[in-house]
Amino acid sequence: MVFIGWEMNHNLPYLCSKMVPSNFNKPTSPLTVKAEWPFILGMALIAGSYVLLLALMVLAQISFFSPTEMARVFGNPDIQFSIKLTLLSCTISALLSVWVAVPVGYLMSRFTFRGKGVVDAILDIPIVLPPLIVGCCLLILFNYPPFAWLSDQVVFEWPAVVLAQFVVACAFAVRAMRVSFDQIPTRYEDVALTLGCHRGQAFWRVVLPQARPGILAALTLAWARSLGEFGPILVFAGSTHQRTEVLSTSFFLEMQSGNLRGMVAVSLMMIFCAVVVLSLARIFGLRRVDL
């Protein structure tokens, strides 16, 4: 067998000269180089407008801040209960979401199987469905066994708050985890397998440590989504004082009673919670993950 490599073809320059079209070296008219600033300015205007809108929204809320109204709202035992329930339910639902999102994200990222497209579409249901419909679906689901057996303990009780938050937040956490696992090359697992790991060990020892920023991103995202969840909670858990009232439903109740300053006080509390969570996530390395 004879190996013919490009370096052995001594006629290459001659062949190339024969293949070159006659007008190949004809000089072309020089390009007119346009200034870059209109492009940058256009982009900056669009981006700046959005950032300004967000900042103005928060500033407008702060301008309505009234210390006396704040004291009245947060002195109210119902609101105090709703703050506690919000913090607790958001934390439980975020932890549950990550617990489910890690295996789901890993399987969807690493394996190809028949019906994967269908599973993918099902996982996106809570993201694309209007939140009220998600609540309605949960309510109907708990009419059927085996869920109906737990109906009295769950529906319109605090577990319903957690479940309503979890269903939506988990879908976002799954997306975050899947992106995170997609970014980790499978080559690491391959090497770990040849070094003596079984698949579970390769996951725990090699993949999961690299997915830590993704887990934190998923946790933050799930917590933030749970905090903002309103529709499914209202339909599935109701808004009963001292039982199922969370900050988002407190806001709704203040709105129904026409108390603008009370609404602002509750919303500022929610903004404060969101800022604290996002700041903590940034401190602990969320910047390393592109969602």
Add this chain to the structure above:
Amino acid sequence: MIELKNISLRQGQFILSDVHWQIPSGSYSVLMGSSGSGKSTLVEIICGLRKPSHGQIIFNGNDVTHWRPAQRQVGYVPQDRALFPGITVRHQIAFGLVLRKVPDREINIRVNELSDVLHMDHLLDRLPEKLSGGEAQRVALARALAPSPTLICLDEPLSALDHDLHDEMCHLLKKVHAYAGITVLHITHSRYEAQRLSTHTFRISGGMVAPYQLGSAS
């Protein structure tokens, strides 16, 4: 002897058909072939990372076709080295030994021995992010060698190195082969590497593997 019998694999447009291949024990075998010819796929099949649709893989008389990668005692150094991020070089090398529950004292002896052979004592406490291309290559090699495999597969190990490092690594690979006395399967495009290192050379083309006679270096 590592033997591939009637190995076939079809994956989309890519086909390996009825591959017969014998790699002599203790040899430094080089597999050459153009891009997309299936060199890396064949190595993945040998390592147990990919299942062939048909055929048998025999390691020293044992049919290992259905064995898991961990059971095959094959060291694998991929082209991108795949050093585990956030783990020091010492722990990278010890990785396979820790899994086998080797006592700490023996792990330390083995790590020091390998770092001595591969001239990397000064790298042991570094993270992979802080290593140059040549250093990372040596660490990946040491990590694969640590559990004493019977075969080590090197997937284009020198392709990303500059000329000086390339020569240094060629020398080191020769030394490691002589030192460990194991079978080496080295994948490359480069005839130069094959001429410097191989005791046996093969070429894959059209989904078939055949012995290949190297001409003089150009």
